[in-house]
Amino acid sequence: MVDVFGGLLNALGTASLHFLEFNSLVFLLAGTLCGLLFGAIPGLGGTTSLALLIPLTFGMDKADAIMLMGGSMAATSTGGSISAILLNTPGIAPNAATMFDGFPLAQQGRAGEAIGAAATASALGGLIGVFTLILVIPIAKQIVLLFSPPEFFLLAVFGLCAIAVSTGTRLLQALIAAIFGFICAFVGFDYVSGIVRYTYGIEALWDGIKLVPALIGLFAISQMIDLVVKGGAIVTTTSEFKIQRISSGIKAVFKNWSTMLVGSAIGTFIGAVPGVGGTVAAFLSYSTQVQRDPTPDVPYGQGNIKGVIAPESANNAKDGGSLIPTLAFGIPGSAETAVFLGALVLHGLEPGPRLLFEHEDVVFTLILTLTFACVIATLIVLALAKPMAYLTLVDAHILAPTVTVVALVGAYALQGEFGDVVVALAFAVIGYLMIRFQYPRITFTIALVLGEITERSFFQTMGISDDSWAIFVTRNVSLILIGLIIISLMVPSLRNWLRKRREARGEPA
Amino acid sequence: MIKRIGLGAAALGAVTLALAGTAGAAFPEKNITFIIPYGPGGGFDTYVRKIAPVMKKYLGGKINVVPKNVAGAGGRKALNVMYRAKPNGYTIAVFNMPGMLLDKILGKKTTYDIDKFTWIGRIARSKYVLVVGKKSPYQSIKSLRQAKRLKYAITSTSSGSYVGGKIMAKALGMNIKFLPGYKGSAKVSLSMIRGDTHLSLFNTRSYAKWAKGGDVKAVLSFEKKSPFPGVPTVSEIGYPNLEALTIERVVGTAPGVSKKVQKILSDALFAALNDPAIQKWNKKTGRPIDPLKGPATGKLITDLAKFFTQYKDILK
Structure with a gap:
C-alpha cells in the first residue's frame, strides 16, 4: 500500500509539471471557458462540448488534450447553474434541480446571492469529489460493486420520496403532476421488453422524451410566456433588489456546510455508480436536503438557498466520482466520461483497470485538471455574477423573445433534431398551464427524471432474483436504503405528532 | 403539341441527367x-x-x-x-x-x-468469446453445460449478444435466462463481476480489456485459433459452425x-x-x-x- 501511494505521489509530481507550462495553462483555460459557455447555453451541454473539442485535440500532446477536454468537463455544470438560476432553464440536465430554488431567488432579486452560492458549492463539491477519488483509489472496486439493480431501484425510490415532501399544500395537484411525469418517463424504447411504446408512431419520441428539451419548454419558455402575460421583469420585487449580495451567497455555503458536504458525498457516490448519472445525483441531493430539513426557514421551492447548494455541490462532485469506476474497471461513470474515454481511445490510450499503473501521469493530469478547472470556473462565474444578474431586471418584452429563441436553438442543437424543438414547445404550453393552474412542476420533474431507472432496475432486480421480493432485504446496502426511505417518510409526521403533543400539553383543554 | 411537350420533357430529362452526371462527377461537394x-x-x-x-x-x-x-x-x-x-x-x-x-x-x-x-x-x-465472472460457480464450459439455470445480461433482445447467446445456448444445450436492460458491455461485465449474472458473449477485444482487471474469465473462444492460452475453441469442443457468430x-x-x-x-x-x-x-x-x-x-x-x-x- 505504501508503495502504491509513493508511486502515486511521484506521478502527481510529474503531472503537476504540465501545469507550469504556459501552453498547457492556455488549453486548460480555453477548455474551462468552453465548458462554462456550453454549460450555460441550454441544450448544448458537456457531451456536445467534448464532441466538438475532440477533433481539435488530434494534433495535440496527450496532456494538453486532457487539459482542454477535462477543463471543459469540469466547468459545464458550473456554467449550467447560471441559466438555471437566471432563466429557469437548466444549462445541462444535472442543473435541473437547481432551478427549484434558484429561480425563485432570482425572482426575489437575489440572483447574485444564488449565483454566488451555486458557484461556491460547485467548486467545493468538485474539490471534495476529486479528493475522495484520490482517497478511495485503493478500494475503488469494492465501492463500485456495492451497487446492483436492487440498490439502483431503492435509490430511485428514495429520490421519489421527495415528491411527498415537495407537495406543499396542493397534494392532489402535486400527485397528478408526478403521475404525468411518470407517464412521460416511460415513453420510447423499452429495453426490458425490446419494444417502442407510447410514441403514437412519432419517430422523434423513439428515444423517449429527452430531458433537456422537455425541461427547456417546461421551465424556461413557459416562464417567459408567464412573464409576457404578466409584464415586467423576472425580478418581481424591484424594491428589494439586492444584486451586490454575491458575497452573502458565498457565505451561505460555509454557513450551511453540512448541506454542502452531504451534497458532495451524494454526488461522489452516485458518480461512482455507473448508469445513474449526474441528474439523478443532483435530484437525490436536493430531495435529501428537503427531507433533512422538515422545518425550513424558507419553504423549499420558494427560494431557499440550501436548495441551490445541495444540487450544485452534488453535480460537480460527481465528476470526480465518475472517475472511480473508470479507474477501477474502465467503465465511464457518466455520459461525459463516456465521451471523454472515447477521446482517450482515439489518442491511443486504453482506459481501464491498467490505466492507473501504465499511465499514471495521464490519470494525475486529469485529476489536477479537474481540480484547477472547477476553481477557475467558479472564479470566472463569481467575477461575472454581477453583470449577469442584471439580466433579471430586463423587461419581459426584450427578455422573453431572446430567451425563447436561445432556448429553442438549444433544444435543436442538442442533437440537430427538429423533433426536440417540438417537444420543447409542447412542454412550454404544458408548463404554462401548470403555472396557471398551480400544478407543481417539481414533482413532475422528479418523476420524469427517476421514472425510467426505477422501472428498468425493478425489472432487472426481479430477473436476478427470479421474481422474489426477498432480494431487497437480504442485501446490506439494500437494507440500509430501505431504512433511509422509511426514516425520510416517517420523520415529518413524527415531528408533527410530537409538536402537536407538546402544544396539547402546553395548552390543556 | 403533345409530341412537342414530350420532346421538351425528354430534353429536360436529358439536361437533368447531364446535370446529375456532372454533380455525380464532382461528388462529394x-x-x-x-x-x-x-x-x-x-x-x-x-x-x-x-x-x-x-x-x-x-x-x-x-x-x-x-x-x-x-x-x-x-x-x-x-x-x-x-x-x-x-x-x-x-x-x-x-x-x-x-x-x-x-x-x-x-x-x-x-x-x-x-x-x-x-x-x-x-x-x-x-469475434466472440464466452466469458464468466470470477464469482460465478461455473468456471468452465463443462460446468456451464451442466448448470441447471444460467443468467445472462443483455442490452435488449435486439442486440448481437442476445442473438449469439441464444444460438450458442441451443447448440450447447445450456439453459439460459436472458436479462435485458443492461446498457452496454460495461454494465454487462459489472453484473457478472458482482455475481448477479453468470455468463455473456463479449467481442474478443473488449474481453481483452476486462481480462486485465482479473475479474472475468474466458471459457470458450469462437475463433479458429484461440487468442487466449488454455481457452478452447468451438471447433475443439465439436461445434465448428458456431464460428459463424460474429x-x-x-x-x-x-x-x-x-x-x-x-x-x-x-x-x-x-x-x-x-x-x-x-x-x-x-x-x-x-x-x-x-x-x-x-x-x-x-x-x-x-x-x-x-x-x-x-x-x-x-x-x-
Whole structure:
C-alpha cells in the first residue's frame, strides 16, 4: 500500500509539471471557458462540448488534450447553474434541480446571492469529489460493486420520496403532476421488453422524451410566456433588489456546510455508480436536503438557498466520482466520461483497470485538471455574477423573445433534431398551464427524471432474483436504503405528532 | 403539341441527367454526415470518430465527414433516418450486424427494408468469446453445460449478444435466462463481476480489456485459433459452425444511391481503413480492422441473413 501511494505521489509530481507550462495553462483555460459557455447555453451541454473539442485535440500532446477536454468537463455544470438560476432553464440536465430554488431567488432579486452560492458549492463539491477519488483509489472496486439493480431501484425510490415532501399544500395537484411525469418517463424504447411504446408512431419520441428539451419548454419558455402575460421583469420585487449580495451567497455555503458536504458525498457516490448519472445525483441531493430539513426557514421551492447548494455541490462532485469506476474497471461513470474515454481511445490510450499503473501521469493530469478547472470556473462565474444578474431586471418584452429563441436553438442543437424543438414547445404550453393552474412542476420533474431507472432496475432486480421480493432485504446496502426511505417518510409526521403533543400539553383543554 | 411537350420533357430529362452526371462527377461537394446509431462513447462511436477524419483525406480533403449520434429504439431510429435520407450519398451510417437483421429474420414489421440499403463496406469483424465472472460457480464450459439455470445480461433482445447467446445456448444445450436492460458491455461485465449474472458473449477485444482487471474469465473462444492460452475453441469442443457468430461493423447509405457514388464512398472507406494512421491505431489498441468493399459487403449481408434465418425459431 505504501508503495502504491509513493508511486502515486511521484506521478502527481510529474503531472503537476504540465501545469507550469504556459501552453498547457492556455488549453486548460480555453477548455474551462468552453465548458462554462456550453454549460450555460441550454441544450448544448458537456457531451456536445467534448464532441466538438475532440477533433481539435488530434494534433495535440496527450496532456494538453486532457487539459482542454477535462477543463471543459469540469466547468459545464458550473456554467449550467447560471441559466438555471437566471432563466429557469437548466444549462445541462444535472442543473435541473437547481432551478427549484434558484429561480425563485432570482425572482426575489437575489440572483447574485444564488449565483454566488451555486458557484461556491460547485467548486467545493468538485474539490471534495476529486479528493475522495484520490482517497478511495485503493478500494475503488469494492465501492463500485456495492451497487446492483436492487440498490439502483431503492435509490430511485428514495429520490421519489421527495415528491411527498415537495407537495406543499396542493397534494392532489402535486400527485397528478408526478403521475404525468411518470407517464412521460416511460415513453420510447423499452429495453426490458425490446419494444417502442407510447410514441403514437412519432419517430422523434423513439428515444423517449429527452430531458433537456422537455425541461427547456417546461421551465424556461413557459416562464417567459408567464412573464409576457404578466409584464415586467423576472425580478418581481424591484424594491428589494439586492444584486451586490454575491458575497452573502458565498457565505451561505460555509454557513450551511453540512448541506454542502452531504451534497458532495451524494454526488461522489452516485458518480461512482455507473448508469445513474449526474441528474439523478443532483435530484437525490436536493430531495435529501428537503427531507433533512422538515422545518425550513424558507419553504423549499420558494427560494431557499440550501436548495441551490445541495444540487450544485452534488453535480460537480460527481465528476470526480465518475472517475472511480473508470479507474477501477474502465467503465465511464457518466455520459461525459463516456465521451471523454472515447477521446482517450482515439489518442491511443486504453482506459481501464491498467490505466492507473501504465499511465499514471495521464490519470494525475486529469485529476489536477479537474481540480484547477472547477476553481477557475467558479472564479470566472463569481467575477461575472454581477453583470449577469442584471439580466433579471430586463423587461419581459426584450427578455422573453431572446430567451425563447436561445432556448429553442438549444433544444435543436442538442442533437440537430427538429423533433426536440417540438417537444420543447409542447412542454412550454404544458408548463404554462401548470403555472396557471398551480400544478407543481417539481414533482413532475422528479418523476420524469427517476421514472425510467426505477422501472428498468425493478425489472432487472426481479430477473436476478427470479421474481422474489426477498432480494431487497437480504442485501446490506439494500437494507440500509430501505431504512433511509422509511426514516425520510416517517420523520415529518413524527415531528408533527410530537409538536402537536407538546402544544396539547402546553395548552390543556 | 403533345409530341412537342414530350420532346421538351425528354430534353429536360436529358439536361437533368447531364446535370446529375456532372454533380455525380464532382461528388462529394459538401460535408458528409456519418450516422452512429447509438449514443456517444461506445465501440461504434469510437470507430466512426477515428475513421471519419481519415476518410475525408480520401474524399478530396475539401469536405468534412461529420459523425452524428442518432440514438433510439436500439438503433432502429437511425435505420429509419438512413432509409429516408436523400439517395445522394451525403448521409452514411454504420450498421451493427447481425443485430440489425434480427427484426427481418423474425418477420417483425419495420418502417425500413434492410435489404434495400446501399452497402459501402465493412470496417471490422469482431469475434466472440464466452466469458464468466470470477464469482460465478461455473468456471468452465463443462460446468456451464451442466448448470441447471444460467443468467445472462443483455442490452435488449435486439442486440448481437442476445442473438449469439441464444444460438450458442441451443447448440450447447445450456439453459439460459436472458436479462435485458443492461446498457452496454460495461454494465454487462459489472453484473457478472458482482455475481448477479453468470455468463455473456463479449467481442474478443473488449474481453481483452476486462481480462486485465482479473475479474472475468474466458471459457470458450469462437475463433479458429484461440487468442487466449488454455481457452478452447468451438471447433475443439465439436461445434465448428458456431464460428459463424460474429459482430460485423458495416457501413451503408440510403437505398438507390448511384453505383458511381457508392464506388467513391466505398473506395474512400477502404483506403482510409488501410491508411497507416488507422493501421497503427489498430495495432496499438487491438481493435480489429477488416476492410471490405461495397459489393462484397452486400454479399456478406445476404449470407448473414441466410445463416441466421436457420435459427429463426430459436430466436423468437
